[in-house]
Amino acid sequence: MKSQQVNPLLILILALGVFGxxxxxxxxxxxxxxxxxxxxxxxxxxxxxxxxxxxxxAIAGPFLTLLASGINRKITLLAAxxxxxxxxxxxxxxxxxxxxxxxxxxxxxxxxxxxxxxxxTSAKLVPAEKSSQAVAKVFTGVTAGFAFGVPLTxxxxxxxxxxxxxxxxxxVSLIAFVGxxxxxxxxxxxxxxxxxRQLGILRKPGLxxxxxxxxxxxxxxxSVYSYFAExxxxxxxxxxxxxxxxLTIFGVVMIIGNLGFGQFLRKSIVRTVLIFPLLYMAAYxxxxxxxxxxxxxxxxxxxxxxxxxxxxxxxxxxxxxxAQEAPEFGNSLFVSFSNLGITLGTAIxxxxxxxxxxxxxxxxxxxxxxxxxxxxxxxxxxxxxISSISQTHVQ
Numbered sequence: 001m002k003s004q005q006v007n008p009l010l011i012l013i014l015a016l017g018v019f020g021x022x023x024x025x026x027x028x029x030x031x032x033x034x035x036x037x038x039x040x041x042x043x044x045x046x047x048x049x050x051x052x053x054x055x056x057x058a059i060a061g062p063f064l065t066l067l068a069s070g071i072n073r074k075i076t077l078l079a080a081x082x083x084x085x086x087x088x089x090x091x092x093x094x095x096x097x098x099x100x101x102x103x104x105x106x107x108x109x110x111x112x113x114x115x116x117x118x119x120x121t122s123a124k125l126v127p128a129e130k131s132s133q134a135v136a137k138v139f140t141g142v143t144a145g146f147a148f149g150v151p152l153t154x155x156x157x158x159x160x161x162x163x164x165x166x167x168x169x170x171x172v173s174l175i176a177f178v179g180x181x182x183x184x185x186x187x188x189x190x191x192x193x194x195x196x197r198q199l200g201i202l203r204k205p206g207l208x209x210x211x212x213x214x215x216x217x218x219x220x221x222x223s224v225y226s227y228f229a230e231x232x233x234x235x236x237x238x239x240x241x242x243x244x245x246x247l248t249i250f251g252v253v254m255i256i257g258n259l260g261f262g263q264f265l266r267k268s269i270v271r272t273v274l275i276f277p278l279l280y281m282a283a284y285x286x287x288x289x290x291x292x293x294x295x296x297x298x299x300x301x302x303x304x305x306x307x308x309x310x311x312x313x314x315x316x317x318x319x320x321x322x323a324q325e326a327p328e329f330g331n332s333l334f335v336s337f338s339n340l341g342i343t344l345g346t347a348i349x350x351x352x353x354x355x356x357x358x359x360x361x362x363x364x365x366x367x368x369x370x371x372x373x374x375x376x377x378x379x380x381x382x383x384x385x386i387s388s389i390s391q392t393h394v395q
Contacts (some may be wrong), residue, residue, distance in 0.1 A: 021084055218315065
């Protein structure tokens with residue numbers, strides 16, 4: 001596959017597909033009031049459109065990836081991105097809430113499959129030494145989705161209409177569909193790995209240590225980021241307009257930082273992964289200190305975003321280093337357990353706010369980052385011990 005000439009825009013197209021998926025998944029958050037008004041339901045009922053999507057992704061991801069593991073990767077990617085385009089069209093013209101809810105469940109089934117296959121595909125399209133960079137470029141679709149897709153969906157719904165907002169998501173996915181169809185060569189799976197063999201990686205203790213680290217990394221990230229607007233509004237006293245600006249800056253810096261972490265990982269995966277939680281603890285310390293200082297907080301947000309940007313790629317690489325025998329399944333585990341980390345972090349972060357106050361929320365993120373650091377250290381020690389034992393037996 002790598003010997004064939006690959007269109008350099010193909011990695012960008014895969015990133016665009018991921019952008020469309022994130023925009024579809026998260027863009028709904030910014031338009032829930034309009035959805036509730038359209039169907040005459042409460043905000044809590046409309047919230048099911050968000051929670052049902054995340055729940056399906058977290059639970060079904062690994063199993064559906066197993067089912068799709070023998071299918072031509074090009075067909076899998078095309079089917080998934082087309083389903084996201086269709087779902088957005090249904091959102092635009094749905095006449096009942098139940099219809100919309102069903103079409104939140106269906107694309108959620110395709111989400112982890114597309115994500116897993118897109119990451120593996122990007123790595124296979126380039127020489128081995130450039131695979132981390134290729135994966136990082138595809139990950140920019142995630143950060144771009146948060147930075148531009150979500151606010152743009154909200155803007156279009158407010159300025160034009162809910163239909164236009166959803167059709168924007170459909171158009172993005174259709175462009176990705178055409179790009180994959182035209183430029184991605186057929187990628188049949190030469191040797192389908194049995195489900196039993198793929199599930200076999202779950203017997204590796206090292207994998208579970210990596211999974212635990214990923215859960216706590218995402219908990220550290222989203223225990224605070226989920227309450228980004230509340231923190232800036234209540235602690236820093238920023239207006240809604242300033243918070244919107246900060247969100248945009250945060251997203252732009254994430255895109256740049258994501259590529260930077262790809263370079264660091266190429267030089268040393270272990271060192272980069274070990275240092276990441278320490279960087280996060282340092283960034284959160286700055287956020288806590290600058291909380292009530294407007295000017296300082298603006299500068300600290302840039303540092304926070306730069307560190308935050310590494311969480312996705314660092315976690316994905318760390319988990320999949322223990323799942324190289326079954327890369328698609330490994331990526332699906334990443335998608336599922338990272339969603340679990342987001343759920344855990346958001347829930348515990350909410351507890352901190354309710355019981356200790358919004359400013360003390362930062363300590364929740366620091367605690368999760370510390371646990372992640374300890375787990376990564378244990379894994380490195382564990383791997384060193386296994387390596388020493390293996391060398392002793394060889395001698």
